[in-house]
Amino acid sequence: xxxxxxxxxxxxxxxxxxxxxxxxxxxxxxxxxxxxxxxxxxxxxxxxxxxxxxxxxxxxxxxxxxxxxxxxxxxxxxxxxxxxxxxxxxxxxxxxxxxxxxxxxxxxxxxxxxxxxxxxxxxxxxxxxxxxxxxxxxxxxxxxxxxxxxxxxxxxxxxxxxxxxxxxxxxxxxxxxxxxxxxxx
Amino acid sequence: xxxxxxxxxxxxxxxxxxxxxxxxxxxxxxxxxxxxxxxxxxxxxxxxxxxxxxxxxxxxxxxxxxxxxxxxxxxxxxxxxxxxxxxxxxxxxxxxxxxxxxxxxxxxxxxxxxxxxxxxxxxxxxxxxxxxxxxxxxxxxxxxxxxxxxxxxxxxxxxxxxxxxxxxxxxxxxxxxxxxxxxxx
Amino acid sequence: xxxxxxxxxxxxxxxxxxxxxxxxxxxxxxxxxxxxxxxxxxxxxxxxxxxxxxxxxxxxxxxxxxxxxxxxxxxxxxxxxxxxxxxxxxxxxxxxxxxxxxxxxxxxxxxxxxxxxxxxxxxxxxxxxxxxxxxxxxxxxxxxxxxxxxxxxxxxxxxxxxxxxxxxxxxxxxxxxxxxxxxxx
Numbered sequence: 001x002x003x004x005x006x007x008x009x010x011x012x013x014x015x016x017x018x019x020x021x022x023x024x025x026x027x028x029x030x031x032x033x034x035x036x037x038x039x040x041x042x043x044x045x046x047x048x049x050x051x052x053x054x055x056x057x058x059x060x061x062x063x064x065x066x067x068x069x070x071x072x073x074x075x076x077x078x079x080x081x082x083x084x085x086x087x088x089x090x091x092x093x094x095x096x097x098x099x100x101x102x103x104x105x106x107x108x109x110x111x112x113x114x115x116x117x118x119x120x121x122x123x124x125x126x127x128x129x130x131x132x133x134x135x136x137x138x139x140x141x142x143x144x145x146x147x148x149x150x151x152x153x154x155x156x157x158x159x160x161x162x163x164x165x166x167x168x169x170x171x172x173x174x175x176x177x178x179x180x181x182x183x184x185x
Numbered sequence: 186x187x188x189x190x191x192x193x194x195x196x197x198x199x200x201x202x203x204x205x206x207x208x209x210x211x212x213x214x215x216x217x218x219x220x221x222x223x224x225x226x227x228x229x230x231x232x233x234x235x236x237x238x239x240x241x242x243x244x245x246x247x248x249x250x251x252x253x254x255x256x257x258x259x260x261x262x263x264x265x266x267x268x269x270x271x272x273x274x275x276x277x278x279x280x281x282x283x284x285x286x287x288x289x290x291x292x293x294x295x296x297x298x299x300x301x302x303x304x305x306x307x308x309x310x311x312x313x314x315x316x317x318x319x320x321x322x323x324x325x326x327x328x329x330x331x332x333x334x335x336x337x338x339x340x341x342x343x344x345x346x347x348x349x350x351x352x353x354x355x356x357x358x359x360x361x362x363x364x365x366x367x368x369x370x
Numbered sequence: 371x372x373x374x375x376x377x378x379x380x381x382x383x384x385x386x387x388x389x390x391x392x393x394x395x396x397x398x399x400x401x402x403x404x405x406x407x408x409x410x411x412x413x414x415x416x417x418x419x420x421x422x423x424x425x426x427x428x429x430x431x432x433x434x435x436x437x438x439x440x441x442x443x444x445x446x447x448x449x450x451x452x453x454x455x456x457x458x459x460x461x462x463x464x465x466x467x468x469x470x471x472x473x474x475x476x477x478x479x480x481x482x483x484x485x486x487x488x489x490x491x492x493x494x495x496x497x498x499x500x501x502x503x504x505x506x507x508x509x510x511x512x513x514x515x516x517x518x519x520x521x522x523x524x525x526x527x528x529x530x531x532x533x534x535x536x537x538x539x540x541x542x543x544x545x546x547x548x549x550x551x552x553x554x555x
Contacts, residue, residue, distance in 0.1 A: 057291070061341065084334075088367055090292070090345035093337045100338075106427070107460070135346075146334035149454075149516035152463045153470075153524070154338070156431065160460035161505075182458055242476070246526065269519075273552055275477070275530035278522045285523075320531075331519035339523070 003107040003180065004079045004095065006148070008140045009128070010121040011113035012164040012172070017080060019173035024180060028074065032081035032094075035067045053087050060092075068102050078180075083147040086135060091143060095151050108148050108159045109179060112141050117166045188292040188365065189264045189280065191333070193325045194313070195306040196298035197349040197357070202265060204358035209365060213259065217266035217279075220252045238272050245277075253287050263365075268332040271320060276328060280336050293333050293344045294364060297326050302351045373477040373550065374449045374465065376518070378510045379498070380491040381483035382534040382542070387450055389543035394550060398444065402451035402464075405437045423457050430462075438472050448550075453517040456505060461513065465521050478518050478529045479549060482511050487536045 007013030021029055033049060040046035040063055046055060052063070071077060082094035095105075113121075118137040122128065135143070148159045160179045164172040192198030206214055218234060225231035225248055231240060237248070256262060267279035280290075298306075303322035307313065320328070333344045345364045349357040377383030391399055403419060410416040410433055416425060422433070441447060452464035465475075483491075488507035492498065505513070518529045530549045534542040 057341070057343075087343065090294075090343035090364065091337070092343045093334075093341060095338070096341035097339045098341065109460075143330065143334065145513065146331050146516050146519075147338060149331075149463075149513065150335045150338045150520045152461070153465070153517060153520045154467050156427070156463060156466035156468065158427075158457065158460035158462045179460065242526070242528075272528065275479075275528035275549065276522070277528045278519075278526060280523070281526035282524045283526065328515065328519065331516050332523060334516075335520045335523045 002075065002077050002079075002105070003109060004081050004083075004105060005109045005111065005176075006081060006083045006094075006144060007111035007113070007164075008118065008137055008144065009133070010118040010125065010137065011111055011141070012117075012121075012169055013080065013111040015169045016111055016162070016164055016172045016176060017078070019169055020176040020180075021078075023173075023177045024078070027076045027078050027180070029078045029080060030071060032067060032071075032079055035070065036063045039063055039066050053085075057089075057092075061098075064099055065102070068099055072103055083151065084140065084143045086133060086140070091135070093147060095147065097154060100151055100154055105151070105155045106157050107180075108152060108157050109176065110141075110144055110148055110159065110161045111164050111172065111176075112144075112161060113137070113164045114166055115141070187260065187262050187264075187290070188294060189266050189268075189290060190294045190296065190361075191266060191268045191279075191329055192296035192298070192349075193303065193322055193329065194318070195303040195310065195322065196296055196326070197302075197306075197354055198265065198296040200354045201296055201347070201349055201357045201361060202263070204354060205361040205365075206263075208358075208362045209263075212261045212263050212365070214263045214265060215256060217252060217256075217264055220255065221248045224248055224251050242274075246283075249284055250287070253284055257288055268336065269325065269328045271318060271325070276320070278332060280332070282339060285336055285339055290336070290340045291342050292365075293337060293342050294361065295326075295329055295333055295344065295346045296349050296357065296361075297329075297346060298322070298349045299351055300326070372445065372447050372449075372475070373479060374451050374453075374475060375479045375481065375546075376451060376453045376464075376514060377481035377483070377534075378488065378507055378514065379503070380488040380495065380507065381481055381511070382487075382491075382539055383450065383481040385539045386481055386532070386534055386542045386546060387448070389539060390546040390550075391448075393543075393547045394448070397446045397448050397550070399448045399450060400441060402437060402441075402449055405440065406433045409433055409436050423455075427459075431468075434469055435472070438469055442473055453521065454510065454513045456503060456510070461505070463517060465517070467524060470521055470524055475521070475525045476527050477550075478522060478527050479546065480511075480514055480518055480529065480531045481534050481542065481546075482514075482531060483507070483534045484536055485511070 046052045085092045085094050115138040152159050162172050162175050231237045270277045270279050300323040337344050347357050347360050416422045455462045455464050485508040522529050532542050532545050
């Protein structure tokens with residue numbers, strides 16, 4: 001693995017990433033969660049994300065391990081993932097130490113939205129229940145930074161913070177592309 | 186060890202824990218600091234908490250190690266402890282890496298009080314000197330979160346944040362009980 | 371190594387340290403960055419700090435490793451360094467895990483300036499380009515705390531936060547001296 005791209009639900013990470021991909025033809029983007037779900041479906045232990053979130057920590061860890069293994073070989077990979085996942089059991093680390101040590105991570109990119117904008121987007125999203133979000137977006141984004149500092153220390157990876165301002169996804173994408181190309185040199 | 190329950194002095198952790206214990210008959214609660222003091226008394230190196238805080242870092246580490254060993258075997262344990270301890274030498278980590286690695290920690294619970302409420306309670310507490318608290322409660326609670334993110338990453342443990350609002354210790358206890366039962370499943 | 375002293379550019383760390391040194395005759399102060407530059411010059415891979423910042427992460431790591439080795443033996447050392455370095459590649463960890471593990475760090479001191487004061491000082495500093503600072507000083511100082519919590523957990527070192535208020539560098543130096551002498555005992 002090379003780069004992880006992280007952001008809270010509703011922060012605009014997916015939109016920014018879509019726009020950036022057009023200018024990064026040599027990079028493959030994968031959603032860590034989607035890869036995990038594929039594996040879970042094959043094993044017939046979960047049919048959707050909600051069922052994954054309810055699996056035992058051991059089962060989740062096993063799914064993470066298998067997904068990690070699949071993506072480890074690939075170069076030029078942008079992994080769309082989470083550092084701090086809200087679950088009924090609390091905030092679960094998306095990149096725990098055992099998982100980081102199995103990858104060759106060399107870059108952490110945080111995409112941060114405006115808290116008020118995030119709240120609006122979440123209200124519109126009918127696939128999520130209101131109960132899914134206990135943490136105010138501002139705090140959740142701060143907690144992402146705490147985890148990022150830990151992962152950065154363990155892996156020696158730099159952290160790039162990209163602000164996704166309302167109606168400025170294009171600008172954020174531009175900065176994302178620049179960051180990735182800057183790191184190539 | 187299973188669960189650590191953490192909060193700053195005056196944040197209401199002990200009260201919430203007392204209330205929660207009634208609904209968790211299968212769980213044993215211990216105070217890490219009290220266990221440490223028992224050991225220190227037996228060894229005749231300290232008679233009270235204040236004397237412990239003034240021991241050399243090596244002596245403190247040895248006490249932590251012995252206490253850790255005693256509690257490691259027990260299941261269904263709620264450990265009332267600290268992540269960031271204010272001492273004259275600065276903020277000392279309550280759960281340093283070497284100690285975490287000796288336990289089987291699987292859950293971090295932060296009990297956070299209202300900063301203004303904490304200040305009031307601290308003023309009333311005659312067993313503490315004003316000088317004991319250099320950090321404003323809001324900052325201390327934030328620093329607990331930073332340490333929690335690190336411990337969470339190292340141990341793969343989820344973090345649950347429980348707000349203890351003024352005069353709502355019962356509600357906080359309810360959430361604590363729910364969190365612990367949720368994790369049992 | 372014994373103590374690292376950390377602060378953002380413009381936070382007054384160097385001034386405070388200068389004043390403190392007069393009262394700490396038995397301590398040697400070194401700038402980690404200056405030591406790195408000396409090594410880089412000898413190897414003819416960089417002539418100034420700016421060129422160092424543009425080296426590949428591997429080259430930088432090698433320079434850090436050599437510098438770390440040189441200072442490891444010394445006792446009573448105050449290392450003037452960074453926990454989170456702003457570079458075009460993002461925030462680079464100044465004390466990554468591999469580096470910490472090569473030292474015998476036992477104390478982290480954060481010198482924090484007033485954000486508005488820092489902005490003023492940076493404007494006056496003609497050796498830096500405006501572009502060098504993307505992070506607002508307040509956020510950069512917070513991020514230093516996140517990294518400090520991680521380094522503290524890994525090394526079991528206490529963190530001392532020293533506020534450098536405008537025109538009060540003398541007071542901050544006093545607290546620094548006291549902290550260091552307190553830790554000697």
